[in-house]
Each structure stands twice: as C-alpha cells, then as structure tokens.
Amino acid sequence: xxxxxxxxxGSVGRSTLDxxxxxxxxxxxxxxxxxxxxxxxVELARKVGADCAVLARSxxxxxxxxxxxxxxxxxxxxxxxxxxxxxxxxDMVVAAIVGAAGLRPTLRxxxxxxxxxxxxxxxxxxxxxxxxxxARRSETxxxxxxxxxxxxxxVFEQENADQVExxxxxxxxxxxxxxxxxxxxxxxxxxxxxHPNWDMGNRITIDSATMMNxxxxxxxxxxxxxxxxxxxxxLVHPQSVVHGLVQYRxxxxxxxxxSPDMRTPIAxxxxxxxxxxxxxERLDLARIGELSFEAPDLDRFRSLAxxxxxxxxxxxxxxxxxxxxxxxxxxxxxQRIGFMDIPSAVEASLDRLDASHGGRTLEGVEDVxxxxxEARDACREWVASR
Numbered sequence: 001x002x003x004x005x006x007x008x009x010g011s012v013g014r015s016t017l018d019x020x021x022x023x024x025x026x027x028x029x030x031x032x033x034x035x036x037x038x039x040x041x042v043e044l045a046r047k048v049g050a051d052c053a054v055l056a057r058s059x060x061x062x063x064x065x066x067x068x069x070x071x072x073x074x075x076x077x078x079x080x081x082x083x084x085x086x087x088x089x090x091d092m093v094v095a096a097i098v099g100a101a102g103l104r105p106t107l108r109x110x111x112x113x114x115x116x117x118x119x120x121x122x123x124x125x126x127x128x129x130x131x132x133x134x135a136r137r138s139e140t141x142x143x144x145x146x147x148x149x150x151x152x153x154x155v156f157e158q159e160n161a162d163q164v165e166x167x168x169x170x171x172x173x174x175x176x177x178x179x180x181x182x183x184x185x186x187x188x189x190x191x192x193x194x195h196p197n198w199d200m201g202n203r204i205t206i207d208s209a210t211m212m213n214x215x216x217x218x219x220x221x222x223x224x225x226x227x228x229x230x231x232x233x234x235l236v237h238p239q240s241v242v243h244g245l246v247q248y249r250x251x252x253x254x255x256x257x258x259s260p261d262m263r264t265p266i267a268x269x270x271x272x273x274x275x276x277x278x279x280x281e282r283l284d285l286a287r288i289g290e291l292s293f294e295a296p297d298l299d300r301f302r303s304l305a306x307x308x309x310x311x312x313x314x315x316x317x318x319x320x321x322x323x324x325x326x327x328x329x330x331x332x333x334x335q336r337i338g339f340m341d342i343p344s345a346v347e348a349s350l351d352r353l354d355a356s357h358g359g360r361t362l363e364g365v366e367d368v369x370x371x372x373x374e375a376r377d378a379c380r381e382w383v384a385s386r
Contacts, residue, residue, distance in 0.1 A: 001026065001027050001028065001091045001092060001270070002027075002028050002030050002089065002090045002091045002092075003020065003027050003028065003029055003030060003090060003091065003092050003093075003094065003270075004029070004030045004031040004032070004033070004085065004086065004088065004090040004092075004093045004094070004109070005017065005029070005031075005032050005033070005093075005094045005096065006033045006082075006086065006093060006094065006095050006096055006097045006102065006105055006106065006109070006120075007033065007034065007035075007094075007095070007096030007097040007098060007102065007119070007120070008032040008033060008034050008040075008041060008044055008096075009034040009035075009037040009040035009041055009044065010034075010096055010097075010098060010201060011200055011201055011262065012094070012096035012119045012145060012262060012266065013032075013034070013044075013094070013096045014044070015262045015263050015266055016094050016096070016117075016266050016270070017029075017032075017044050017047065017048055018263065019263055019266060019267055019270060019276075019278065020048050020270075021047055021048055022279070023276070024048075024049075026276075027048070027270075028051075029048045029049060029050040029051065030050070030051050030052070030088045030089070030090045031050060031051060031052045031053070031054060031085040031086070031088050031090075032044055032045050032048075032050045032052070032053045032054070033053075033054045033055075033056070033082050033085050033086070033097070033105070034053075034054075034055055034056070035055065035056045035057060035097075035101075036055060036056070036057040036060055037055075038055065038060055038063050038064050038067060039067075041053050041055060041064065042064070042067045042068060045068065045071075045073050046071060046073070049073075050073055051073070051074065051088070052073060052074035052075070052076065052085055052088070053068060053073055053074070053075055053076075054075075054076045054077065054081045054082055054084075054085040055076075055077040055081075056077070056078070056079060056082050056101065057077060057078075058077045058078035058079075058081075059077075060077055061075070061076065061077030061078065061081075064076075064077060082105055083104070083105060083108050086105050086108045086109050087108065087111070090109075091114055091115065092114070092115045092116070092117055092143075092269070092270070093106075093109040093115075093116050093117070094117045094119065094145070094266075094269070095109060095116055095117065095118050095119060095120045095123070096119040096120060096145070097120055098120070098201060098203065098204075099120075099122060099203075099326060100122050100126060100322075100323065100326075100368075100369065100372050102120035102122055102123065103120070103122050103123055103126065103127055103365060103368065103369070104365055106118070106120055106123050106131075107123070107127075107130075107131065107134055107365060109140075110134055110135060110138040110140040111138060114140065114141065115140065115141040115142075115143055115269075115272075116135075116140055116141070116142050116143070117143045117144075117145050117266070117269035117270070118142055118143065118144055118145055119145035119146065121146075121216050121217075121220060121322070122322055124219065124220040124223045124224065125216050125219050125220060125318050125319075125321070125322045126318065126319040126322045126323070126368055126372060127319070127362065127365070127368045128219065128220070128222070128223035128318070129223070129361065129362070130362060130363075130364065130365070130368065131223070132223050132224075142224065143268075143269040143272055144220075144224055144265070144269075145262075145265055145266055145269055146217060146220070146265065147243045147244075147258070147260070147262065147264070147265045148169045148170065148217050148221075148243050148244045149217065149220060149221060149224055149244070150243070150244075150256075150264075150265030150268055150269070151242075151243035151244030151245075151255070151256035151258075151265075152167055152169070152221065152224075152225065152244040152245075152246060152256075153224075153268075154256045154268065155244070155245070155246045155254040155255065155256050156225060156246050157246075157248075160248070161225075161226045163248050163249050163250075164227070164231065164246055164247070164248055164249075165231070165247045165248060165249050166231045166232070166233055166246075166247050167221060167225065167227060167231060167232055167233070167244070167245070167246050167247075168233045168234070168235050168244065168245040168246075168247070169214065169217050169218060169221060169232070169233070169234055169235070169244055170234075170235050170236070170237040170240070170242050170243060170244060170245070170293075171208075171211060171214040171234055171235070171236050171237065171296065172195070172196060172208070172236070172237065172238055172239075172240045173211075173236040173237075173238055173294075173296075174195060174196070174208045174209040174210075174211065175191065175192065175194050175195060175196055175209055176192075176209060176300075177236065177238060179300075180300075181299065181300045181340075184300065184339055184340055185338060185339065185340045186338075186339075187209075187338075187339035187340075188339075189206075189332060189333050189335065192205070192206050192209040192332075192339060193205050193206070195208055195209070196238070202329075202333060203326065203329050203330075206329045206332065206333065206342075207303075207325065207329065209339075210301060210303040210304075210339075210342050210343065211296065211301035211303055211304040212303035212304065212306075212307060212325050212342070212343075212346075214234050214296075214304055214307075215303060215304045215305075215306065215307020215308060215310075215311075215321075216307060216322070218232050218234060218307065218308065218311060219307060219310070219311045219318050222311060229311060229312055234296050234304065235293050235294075235295070235296075236293065236294045236295065236296050237291065237292070237293050238292060239288065239290075239291055239292065240260040241257050241258070241259075241260075241283065241288060241291055242255050242256070242257050242291060243255075243256050243257070243258060244256055257283060258280075258283065259280050259281045259282070259283055261280040261281065263278050263279075263280050264278055264280050302343035302347070303325070303342065303343045303346065306321065306343055306346055306347055306350065307321060309350075310350065313354065315361055315362065316353075316354075316362055316371045317350065317354055319362065319368055319371045319372055319375065320349055320350055320353050320354065320371065320374075320375040320378075321346060321350060321375075322372075322375075323349075323371075323372040323373070323375035323376045323379070324345060324346040324349035324350065324375045324376070324378065324379040325342070325346050326376070327345070327375075327376050327379040327380055327383065328341070328342045328343075328345035328346055328379055328383070329342060331345070331383045336383055336386070337383055337386055341386065345379050345382050345383060346379070348378070348379075348382045349375050349378040349379045349382065352378045353371075353374060353375055353378055
C-alpha cells in the first residue's frame, strides 16, 4: 500500500508509523508531513524509508534539507510544499494534522488517494458538510481513526442503517469525573493533563477533561454516519474498554471492545476491509472484572452541552465552537484563565457570532477559515478582558 501521513510526528502519526515499521513489506511510504519538528520528522522518515519529508514551517526548510542530505529522501518546507506532498498519488492518506491547519491538506488528499484515514477533528467539526460532500464527489472512502468512531464503524451495519435506533459514544469522564464543580474551578493545567487512560496531545487531553472532545465526537459521528441528531448519545464509561455501541430496532446492542491503544483503530484503517496483527495488549475481561456506565453531568461539563447545542444549530456554529475552544484551551494552558473559564469563553464566542454564522451554510474552505478566524478573535478578546 502506498501511504502518506499528515501530522507524522504527533501521537497518531507516530502510532501509525510504528505499525508501518513493523510491516515494512506491506507499506510504501510516499510522504510524511509535520509542522516544525525537524529531528522527529528526520527520525521517522529514515525509519520507514519515506520518499519525501515535508515541514509546514518554511523557515525550517534548510535545516531539514541538511539533515536528510545523502539519504535519498526528498526534503521540502512551506504550505505549498505540504499540498504538493499530499498531491503525490497514494492509496491512503492518514490525516492527523491537529487543528484547522489540517483542513486544506485533508480536503486536497481526496484528489490523490482512494481512502482517507481521518484523525483531524476540524474536518468534520468545522466543515463537516463541506468535507463529506467532497468525499462523495471524489468517491473517497473516509475511514475514522478515533477509537469511538472506529468502534461504531465496525459494528454499524450499513445495509441495515434504517434499522438503527441510536448510536452511543463512550467517554472515560476524564480526570475530574467525580470532582465537584467547585473544586474544578481550581484545577491546574498539570492536573488537567493527567488523563487516566489515554496518552494524547495537550489540547485533546484538556478537551477530554472538559468533555468538549466528546462533544466534538458526537458532531463527527453525525457527519460520518446516516443518523439524526436525536439518535446520538454519550455514556460515561471510566474503564475505556467499550468504545462505541449501536442499538438496533430489535433490541440488539452491538459494542466494540478493546484496550485503550490507538494502534488498534489505526490498524483497522490501514488493513480495511481486512484485519492485521497489532502488538497491543489483549483484553482480559476476567481480570478487569467490572465495566461501569453512567450518564454525563452536563452541569459540571458545560463544554459537552455547548457542543450538542452547536450541533443542533448547525452551519457555522460548530466552526465557532471549535475555534473558540482551541483559543480557550491555549489560554488555560498559559494560565491566563481558569479551567471552568474554558466553556465560558466558548459560550461567549458563540453568543457573539452565532446570530451571523450559526445555521448558515459555509460554502468553501475560505468561508470556513474566515468564520474560524472571527471566532478566534472573539475568544481572544474575551480572554483579554478577564
């Protein structure tokens, strides 16, 4: 398989390339793309024998070229170089660039690949209608990388889609599942970055702690699967063993279970429609003993409630939601606002911009990015006023 990886030095990218390195005869790595980590990209490109390595940061181009001199691996840098790398024909592109920066390259990937393994949330949260319309137009298969969406994908009977009553996405509840609302106000970045089950990047870890990430995942599921908004639910499951469930009209509830290791859903994409060996820990249900579930507390975790409201509003509301959240999380990590200020900042941004953009269809990438920047500015102003 000819494979390109966008966001190669991030957690999803590294997990993907771990699988690739263990199966060198199975994959031909066309291109690796990262933001600015020269050493990390060089290490990975050498490890998997990539044809080319590209950094988004143009000022890092000379350093990258020097580090790869004599390896036979092409080096390039800058936004145009990223798009050129995406244009190289591939059977699959793993889209794992974090943030709105991943939107344009991932949309571009649909023109040069038969399948996109999607790990970038913004493509569906900020531009879901646009993204899925392009997937249909280009006849590109979209395979979900997130463990929850992968779980649903594996037990969702497409031929019986009209027989589905509801889909349930599970959430660990994060590090503050049992912490009082008053105590959560004093949470520090160091505390919020200690996820009980998953090892992820900083933003997604904070989003998991606020449960905004689960709200994003509900929005993604709405676009990925033929479902109505009222057919999507969230269930808190602290053990992170059951990743997703589909309930059918005959009362059957099908679930996918697995260890909390991203290599499992990534491998499912890489081998689809077959399976492949992955060296992840196998579940020992007897040792685990009990699996527990509870409803989410939308009062303590207002970010989830805001995400559900934005999904129902549609259009630019979810674009505003995502952009404001990214700014608010960054402000919290910089200790400029408190943990419970994150949903307040997002809500203020939605209140300010929803009248002009919420519910409005965004026609193209430039439209999405314009609303995204407006939301960032609105959230920055709110943070600055604190």
